[in-house]
Structure formats: C-alpha cells, structure tokens
C-alpha cells in the first residue's frame with residue numbers, strides 16, 4: 167500500500183458557536199491529489215490552516231508522515247509547503263529576494279541555483295527584479311506557487327492555487343503542478359472552486375458543507391452517482407439540496 171502522507175482524524179474547529187470544521191476524517195497518500203470542494207464558508211481554509219499548524223484544532227488529530235503532529239510540526243514542516251492567495255509575500259522585496267530568502271529559510275544547499283531553476287520553470291525571469299508588491303494578482307500567484315516548490319515538498323497544500331490566473335497561465339501552471347506531482351510523487355491537498363482544475367488534478371474529491379464531508383469519490387464516481395456531466399453540476403446539487411440526494415439508482 168502506498169505510504170499515507172497525511173491523515174486527519176475527527177478534526178474539529180469551533181469559533182464560538184460557529185463549527186468551522188465539524189469532524190473531518192481523510193487521508194492523502196504519496197502521489198495522490200485530494201481536493202476539498204465546497205462553497206464559501208464550508209471550512210476548507212480552516213482545515214488547511216490546521217494542517218499547516220497556523221490554527222490550533224479544537225479537537226482531533228493530524229498525522230503527517232506517520233507522526234502525530236497536532237502540537238509540534240517542526241519535523242514535518244521542511245517536508246511540506248503551501249500556496250495561498252490569502253498569504254502575501256513581503257511586498258518590498260523583489261521576486262528574486264523573496265525566493266532567495268525562502269530558499270535559505272528552507273536550508274536549500276545552493277539557493278541561487280534553485281531560484282534560477284524555479285524561475286525558469288515558472289516563467290518568472292522577467293519579473294525577478296521587480297518588487298513583489300507591484301505585481302499583478304496573477305503574477306503574485308505564480309510567484310507564490312514557485313515559492314511553494316522551492317523545497318521540493320512531499321506534501322503540498324494548495325488553497326485556490328490558480329485563482330486570479332488567466333486561462334492560459336492557469337492551464338500552464340496546472341500542467342506544471344501535474345508534472346511536479348508525477349515526477350516527485352508528492353501528495354497534494356487542494357482547495358478549489360475551479361471545477362475544471364479539480365477534474366484535471368484530483369484523484370479523489372471530498373465534497374464539504376458546513377465543516378463536514380458530505381460525499382466523496384473520484385471525479386468519475388461522483389459524476390456517475392449524481393447522474394451529471396460535470397463536477398460543477400454535482401457541486402450545485404450538493405450546495406443547493408438540504409440533504410444529499412444522489413441520482414436515483416446510483
């Protein structure tokens with residue numbers, strides 16, 4: 167059986183009376199891409215933040231690379247990375263300086279060489295000497311994804327990784343992510359509203375609503391179960407029905 171990289175057990179987070187995450191259980195294996203799909207406020211970012219260690223769970227357990235890391239992530243952090251449009255890189259530093267600082271923080275042996283490699287892979291050469299704060303939203307997203315690859319992570323957490331990218335750039339970056347995953351065997355946890363992205367990248371989809379997984383399966387299984395032609399239609403069924411209503415006979 168392929169190694170389990172991330173295991174989430176009975177994970178909960180409450181803010182006062184709001185159950186942001188109300189009992190999540192799932193695993194992600196080496197080489198596997200699992201997508202969290204859910205409407206606004208479903209709990210995707212809160213779940214990701216707990217796995218990253220920036221939000222403390224109310225209850226539950228997170229195992230990273232086979233070890234319980236609910237309190238101490240120091241051993242796991244060098245083996246993972248993340249990209250999120252909600253987390254900005256320092257604005258005044260140029261793109262090169264930002265990538266260089268992160269490469270050093272990650273303890274990469276030849277930071278300048280790694281920055282050159284990653285810049286070529288993400289088509290960033292023309293942006294390297296510009297202040298990061300002056301870039302367009304889509305350019306910042308590209309830099310954030312490049313930063314997330316610097317340490318060749320074994321687990322990559324991606325929160326809306328291609329939000330604000332134009333279709334051409336989004337498509338090229340999804341291709342890069344696929345190649346990175348297939349070459350490195352990295353596990354990816356992806357939160358996205360982009361159904362095409364989920365259909366292309368995800369091996370398994372967890373449909374979330376109000377902090378819970380209400381259904382899961384491969385994209386193909388979900389299409390069959392709901393009798394739909396696209397994940398977007400499945401998403402709308404799940405988002406709009408008071409109870410889960412898979413298609414008759416599925």
Ligand SMILES: Nc1ncnc2c1ncn2[C@@H]1O[C@H](COP(=O)(O)OP(=O)(O)OP(=O)(O)O)[C@@H](O)[C@H]1O
Pocket residue numbers: 181184185186187204205206207208209210211212213
């Ligand atoms: N720091 C906080 N304090 C209070 N409530 C919070 C906090 N963070 C999140 N919540 C609430 O928890 C719920 C889940 O939010 P979360 O950001 O995880 O959802 P999401 O699925 O990522 O949504 P979106 O797709 O809009 O980004 C929401 O009801 C949100 O209002």
